Amino acid sequence: MTLMGEIEASIPALRRYAWGLLRNGHDADDLVQDCLVRALDRLTTDAAISAVRPWLFTIMHNLFVSRWRTLRRRRDIVGGDAEAAAEVPVGPDQEGALVMRDLLAGLELLSDDQRQALLLVTVEGLEYREVAAILGIPVGTVMSRLSRARDNLQVHMDGRRRPSLRRVK
Amino acid sequence: MTDLNRPVQEDELHAYADDRLDPARRAEVERHLRSNPALQRRIDGWRQQAEALRGALAFRLQEPVPASLNLGRLLEQRITGRQWRLFATRWRVAAAMVLMLGVGAAAGWTVRGTQRMGEVTRLGMEAAAAHTVFGADPAHPIELGPDHEAELVAWIGRELHRPVQVPDLRAQGYRLMGGRVLSTIIGPAAMLVYDDAQGGRITVFLQPMRSDVAPMQPVRSGAANGYAWIDAHMGYGVISDGDAPVHGLADRVRQAMIPEH
Numbered sequence: 001m002t003l004m005g006e007i008e009a010s011i012p013a014l015r016r017y018a019w020g021l022l023r024n025g026h027d028a029d030d031l032v033q034d035c036l037v038r039a040l041d042r043l044t045t046d047a048a049i050s051a052v053r054p055w056l057f058t059i060m061h062n063l064f065v066s067r068w069r070t071l072r073r074r075r076d077i078v079g080g081d082a083e084a085a086a087e088v089p090v091g092p093d094q095e096g097a098l099v100m101r102d103l104l105a106g107l108e109l110l111s112d113d114q115r116q117a118l119l120l121v122t123v124e125g126l127e128y129r130e131v132a133a134i135l136g137i138p139v140g141t142v143m144s145r146l147s148r149a150r151d152n153l154q155v156h157m158d159g160r161r162r163p164s165l166r167r168v169k
Numbered sequence: 170m171t172d173l174n175r176p177v178q179e180d181e182l183h184a185y186a187d188d189r190l191d192p193a194r195r196a197e198v199e200r201h202l203r204s205n206p207a208l209q210r211r212i213d214g215w216r217q218q219a220e221a222l223r224g225a226l227a228f229r230l231q232e233p234v235p236a237s238l239n240l241g242r243l244l245e246q247r248i249t250g251r252q253w254r255l256f257a258t259r260w261r262v263a264a265a266m267v268l269m270l271g272v273g274a275a276a277g278w279t280v281r282g283t284q285r286m287g288e289v290t291r292l293g294m295e296a297a298a299a300h301t302v303f304g305a306d307p308a309h310p311i312e313l314g315p316d317h318e319a320e321l322v323a324w325i326g327r328e329l330h331r332p333v334q335v336p337d338l339r340a341q342g343y344r345l346m347g348g349r350v351l352s353t354i355i356g357p358a359a360m361l362v363y364d365d366a367q368g369g370r371i372t373v374f375l376q377p378m379r380s381d382v383a384p385m386q387p388v389r390s391g392a393a394n395g396y397a398w399i400d401a402h403m404g405y406g407v408i409s410d411g412d413a414p415v416h417g418l419a420d421r422v423r424q425a426m427i428p429e430h
Contacts, residue, residue: 008240015238016229020222029235036243066305089228103221121187122219123226128189143180150183154214 006052020119023084035060054130106156114149177201186215293388293397296374296406299360300393304372311347321348325359336425374406
């Protein structure tokens with residue numbers, strides 16, 4: 001695949017990760033567009049791009065870090081997790097919709113650092129060392145953020161699930 | 170080689186949950202989990218989360234990619250010119266700032282309704298955007314460095330159609346790094362970037378304005394803050410990051426730029 005073809009093929013994953021970071025479709029696509037423009041600028045200047053996807057995620061991470069304050073403040077005012085949940089299509093089953101909403105609310109509660117590690121590992125399926133390179137941190141730090149993210153999200157989900165389990169009994 | 174009987178580490182539990190362990194070690198971890206049902210439940214929970222997250226975000230993979238992210242189009246726009254791109258990026262930043270200024274107004278921040286105050290507000294936004302996009306860029310804040318001050322002054326003067334001076338802020342602890350000409354929605358502008366001994370940066374923004382004078386007005390936008398004003402049809406912005414006090418600097422710039430004051 002050509003370099004351009006590989007970039008093109010990565011766009012859906014970039015859109016998915018950007019949404020996970022911002023939980024707002026418009027902001028996420030703005031971030032992806034900035035990322036692609038930046039990537040096109042760097043095609044000729046960045047030394048050998050060995051793996052396109054991690055390279056793109058690194059560019060996007062850096063853009064996110066340099067802009068996150070603005071975007072997050074904007075989102076706090078605009079909507080929060082209820083609005084984020086409204087963007088995610090769910091099936092007709094109401095229980096599924098509730099679980100989805102809990103999951104997104106849980107994701108919202110994580111720190112940016114934890115959310116990034118969790119999404120890059122579990123959703124994007126990147127290697128731990130790739131995630132470390134993207135976030136600019138040691139692998140050990142990726143593992144500890146991942147661990148805290150998983151346990152925090154679990155505590156949140158368990159807390160939310162209990163009443164519904166009692167109902168099922 | 171590796172000792173298969175060594176105690177199972179936390180990191181290995183994650184690697185196991187993510188299916189990233191080699192088969193020999195995986196078998197070892199599985200054995201360990203059989204005697205630790207609580208740990209097994211914890212890992213099952215992680216796996217369910219991962220599955221749920223993938224499911225929740227899958228819609229972004231299935232959606233058609235919007236035209237704004239079409240690579241061919243972005244490439245074409247890029248070839249059409251660097252100016253366009255600067256405009257696009259700056260426009261988005263400015264748009265975000267309009268929103269934040271609006272929010273500031275709602276929170277009691279004063280944006281007075283007169284034409285002139287609107288002009289200074291916009292000037293402040295442009296200055297803050299220039300600082301955020303270029304002034305704070307670690308790699309390329311400027312086009313021409315301090316070694317080319319005369320060239321820089323000539324360039325800015327040519328583009329802004331009037332002579333400009335580079336204020337000397339060394340007494341305030343700031344050294345000129347350089348500057349550049351910018352394009353904005355209403356026309357050309359220029360910025361000068363200075364840094365102090367700790368690497369803290371400030372941007373002095375210059376733009377010809379329609380109004381003759383306007384009083385100094387605070388600018389706050391995201392992490393950028395400072396002051397903007399108009400003197401003799403020239404708009405000025407002095408912007409810094411964070412909470413560094415810039416009022417004194419703004420006064421100093423004002424004096425330097427209008428020596429007859």
